[in-house]
Structure formats: C-alpha cells, structure tokens
Amino acid sequence: MSDSSHIGALSHFSSDLVDRCRQRGGVLALPGGRIVLPTVFGFCRGVKRALAMLDQEVARHAQAGGRLFLLGEIIHNPWVNDYFQHRSVTILRTEDRGRLESLISADDCAIIPAFGVPLPVEERLRQIGCRIVDTSCGDVRRLWKWAEGAAQSGYGVMIFGRAVHDETVVTRSRLEACGGRYLVVNKLSQVDWFCDIVTGRKPTAAFGELLAKAASNTAEFSPFERLAHVSQTTMLYDETMLVQTKLREAFASRFGVDRAEGRLRLQPTVCRATQARQSAAVTLCQEKPDVVVVVGGFGSSNTRHLHELARSYAAAYFIEDADAILDAHTLRTFDAATSQPILARDWLPEKRPVTVGVLSGASSPEIVIGEVLQKIAGFLG
Secondary structure, three states, X not given: OOHHHHHHHOHHHOOHHHXXXXXXXXXXXXXXXXXXXXXXOOOXXXXXXXXXXXXXXXXXXXXXXOOEEEOOOOOOOHHHHHHHHOOOEEEOOHHHHHHHHHHOOOOOEEEEOOOOOOHHHHHHHHHHOOEEEEOOOHHHHHHHHHHHHHHHOOOEEEEEOOOOOHXXXXXXXXXXXXXXXXXXXXXXXXXXXXXXXXXXXXXXXXXXXXXXXXXXXXXOOHHHHOEEEEEOOOOOHHHHHHHHHHHHHHHHHHHXXXXXXXXXXXXXXXXXXXXXXXXXXXXXXXXXXXXXXXXXXXXXXHHHHHHHHHHOOOEEEEEOOHHHEOOOOEEEEEEOOOOEEEEEEOOOOXXXXXXXXXXXXXXXXXXXXXXXXXXXHHHXX
C-alpha cells in the first residue's frame, strides 16, 4: 500500500491545529509563551500501514457483513483502539486466545495486530479457516527472521526489551518454534550481570539469580556462549548500542578478540522510525523547554522511552490524552518507577513566557496531539 493511500485512509486521525503548527516550523506562538513540536513525531509508516489495513477491513465489513476480530490492540494507543471498537471491531484479550474456536468462525475475519501474534495462535486461525489479515510491522518481521536465523545457526539469542511486550512475546514464540534458546533482559544492569558471568567475575551458577529478574526458556548458561543480540524495535537506540559494546568487551575478555568475533552476532534492530523520533526528541529537549509533555498510550514502549529521554533534560509528564490535563495545576500522568498513573501538581510553571515541548510516540494519532496542544494553548492565552 502506498504512502498516499495511507494518508487518505487515515484522515480521521489528523488535526488541523497540528498541520498549522507544522507549517509554522513546529512552533505555536502565544501571548503567554510557546508550544514546540519536534521535527519528527506521531504515526510511523508501520503504524499507518496497520491502521489503513484495518480501516479497509472495516469498510469491507460494512458492505459484506461478517464479524471482525482483532487479536489484541492494533497498536498501543487507547484512543485508536476505542475508535475501532466503536466501528464494530471486537478486540480480543490475551486470555481470549485460549478459546478462539468458540469465538471465531470460518465466516469471520481475524486481524493480526502490528506486533504480530504467537505462532500457535496463527496456526489455530488457519485451522478455523477464517479470513486472516496480517498487519505485522515490516521492521518487526525482519527482527523475527534475523533472530530465527541466528538460533538455527546455533546461537543463543539475547533480546533487549520487555519480556511481556507483545512484540517480544511473539519473538519468543518464534524462537521456541525453531528450537532456539533465548534470554530477555530489559535493563543495562542485567546485561552487566550476564557479562560478569561471561568474563568469570561471577560463577556460571549466578545465571540462575539473573533468571529471577530476566526471562529465558533455559536454565543453562552454555547456550549463550555463542550469542546473538537483538533489541525490541522500540528500545532506546543509544542503550542498544551500549549493550553491544558491553557484549563485545566481555566476549573479547573471555575468548580473545579474534575468537570473540565468531561467537557474537549483533544486530541493532531498533527501527529507524524509533531512532528518528528519539533523535528529534533530544534536539527539542536540548533547546531547554521549561516543561515537556509526552503524549501516548501508557502501554506504548516507544513513548515510554521518549519520556525517559525527556526527563533527563527537563520536568516531563507522560499523558495519554488531553483529558489527562485537569487544569493548569493538575494532570494525570505516569509514574515511571511504579508503572502506575498518578496525579501531578504544579506541572505548568507560573512564569511567563513559558516554553512547553510536546513529544509523541509512533503510535500517537495527531488528532489527540492536537487536542493536547489546544488545551495547553488555552493556559497561555
């Protein structure tokens, strides 16, 4: 599907205010200050493709009838998923996957979301005989193929990402299907622990202690003495490269530089859209805004990472939509430490003029971004 067809199919997610702000160099000038957008934000190509495909099936459904079942959230944004639910799309929960045969018939349509679904779920859909529409992101598919190839060549696979994230869950299922061994780590401290075992600073038995914090389909360390590394596509790119540096140093220390090369396969699978949004976010934050508001679903990994980046430069608040901004003093935000929503007070500085940066993840629709801009603009005159 071409980019132009994406744009036409997704016009209901657009915002006139965001378009006007973009035409003015990403700056909305107001009497009480200004609101600044990064040069890159909002839907990536993979998200546009997934939503356009789902939108097309909704239109087909309106004409031909039949039921539409989405195998989980199409993307991690509550506004988008609510939009499709109101258009007769039934979104199945993870627990519903255990009873697909009682929910979906051969006359129905099953839509695989942008993150994919575990291979056993795909196989059961084929056995049901329903129409299947696969909106899986191309970058995610490339990650799967690379990881499967490494596993089939005898490498244990380290996945840098969240073990319960939909994308990583599917990666794990594909590695299990091809007989691969994997280890999922989501913190640099866990990578350091692993590297200490490689170099001998910790005994091999310490792998069991690492598994109390990480996820793996084997309790043995030996499969990872030949190691392939991938990152969930929405992880921080700089952290991904740091993981690879740590692994190179550890394997060189243990096996020597020449032998280490044959024992390592390193692929920085963070997608280009994620990298572009992270880079644009850093550029905006380096301009020293007084406060940064990050817009996106709390379940969105790429938006969480934008929030992490922003917090290192300025006061930053992660919100899902404009309704989270209760007034100029209070908003509902996301506590990164507890992964729970909380109320934040005095989020908007009283001084004038004030500069507010607004960031948004690759799964954030411009209509929601526009509503946030409108609300903040109301406080700045």
